[in-house]
Amino acid sequence: MSAIEIIFMPMVLALVLSFFLRSKAYINKYISLFLFIYMLGFSVSLFKKLPDEGYLQLGSFLDVSRFDFVLTLQVDLLSTIMLTLTAVLLILVTLSSWSMPKQGMYFNLLIAFSGSIFGVFMSTNFLWFFIFWELTLVPMYFLIGIWGAQKRVYAAVKFFLYTHLASMLILLAFFLIYKESGVFDMSLVKESMLMSPVLIWWLLFLGFAVKMPIFPFHTWLPDAHVQAPAPISVLLAGVLLKMGAYAMIRMVIVMLPETSQQYAWVVLILGLISMFYAGFMAIYETHLKKMVAYSSISHMGLVVIALSTMSYSGLSAALYEMIGHAFIIAPLFLIAGFLHQKTGSWYMKDMGGIMQKAPYISAIFILAGLGALGLPSTMGFIGELSILISSIQNFGLWMALVALSSMLGAGYMIWTFRRVIYGEMSASVKKSNFIMHPIEFLALVIFAFFIIVFGLFPNLLFEYINPAFSQFELL
């Protein structure tokens, strides 16, 4: 299957499945699992084909000569890593959704989402990038709006409007770039070609800051996470947020290095505020999923701090943390969703003593929680340590205060363990049975496996992450 088919085939397939096979909707999960495994194979195969530097051309399509509207598909090591991460998460999300109600439409939307997200990571034409960027919103809107909790419509609309508004800034920046440079291909645009790089930088930065999200543009995320079904929260945290960080690296830091250097202090301050602000919010939260959502924002704050260094080591650390965060936060969301399903409550006070009823699930929750607070031998530790080192190298010793994020993490996570996992068994826990579908449990085990393996052997990832940035010219 060619690159263009890998993008558009899932969208067509989703449409076809919506009209046909409606009576056999349960088949859709097998189709989506097969498709995502195929997409993973496709992504992994790209690693072998990639040149040492620059892009691997995957073809140009829809060439309309009057406009620069060519769908140029090309990948480099950075986008290939993102594609692989996305495919792995899509497989695990499918496994985690095995017993989801109204399966037909749910998996169709997931399939449509996979095509658009692959389009984001593969297209280098600004307009096509933007089209795929916006297309990811549509399945997400329905996934939150239909399968979400009580206030799902409010959360879905807020998510859609908020991110769509930010997209308008991005679109404006793209048109400005085209007006000033005459090209729509991000791999060809250089900062020296632009007359108003500062304005473009701000438009792009604000647009992507909403997606990541960075303080004070974060308010859509806790609502979306709380209302979304647990596997969709995994996609939100693992893929959608990373899409913002990927675009920030590709179009803000790499494309506009001089302006990025000039405003690195803004990025740094916002990153620090995000990290502490969301950390303190997580401490105060009694709503389990909201606590995990704020912990997620706090970790993205760390990623922003690493990006603000504008250095090779900082970018590598940011990418490692992005991958680590995706694997660590996923089991926390999935288990929070499972506990809500069983106890009927989101609040920690109703969840005490889970360990006695579900020891294996509790163990995975503790492992992921320890990863989130940065315990050695987990992915969280390597991510936070490499961000700490690169920020001290670039900004000085005062950046040691980044280490406080681990202390905040310890604060909210260990307290959560005490309230949810240990402690006296609550009435709602007593009367529930905590039996998880074996396939959904398998997804949790795979996440736990990644947290430990990449925590113990980080070079398995750094081997690919470090060269991903060496081709870029940073200041």
Added chain:
Amino acid sequence: MRSLHTVLFNGYYIEFFIHYFTKNIIFNSLSRTINWMDIHIIDAAVNATVNISFSLNKLLRKTDRGLMSDNSGAMLIGVVILLFIILIEGIA
């Protein structure tokens, strides 16, 4: 001697200090204030945009009642403005 005994007996008050710091400084002061700010300032500002949109919508609906006289009046004002612009440009 007695005060030294009390200090040692209480483990240099380290536990007391940690408890005081986490409960009163981190939880009750910082976290609570930030939580209040998040709900009442940041999220409220986002929700305020919705209220502003609704208010504007109400206001604009008053000007668009679907009456022929309103529409022709608006058209007439538009024509006058256009003529004025053309006149100014002509003079310039």
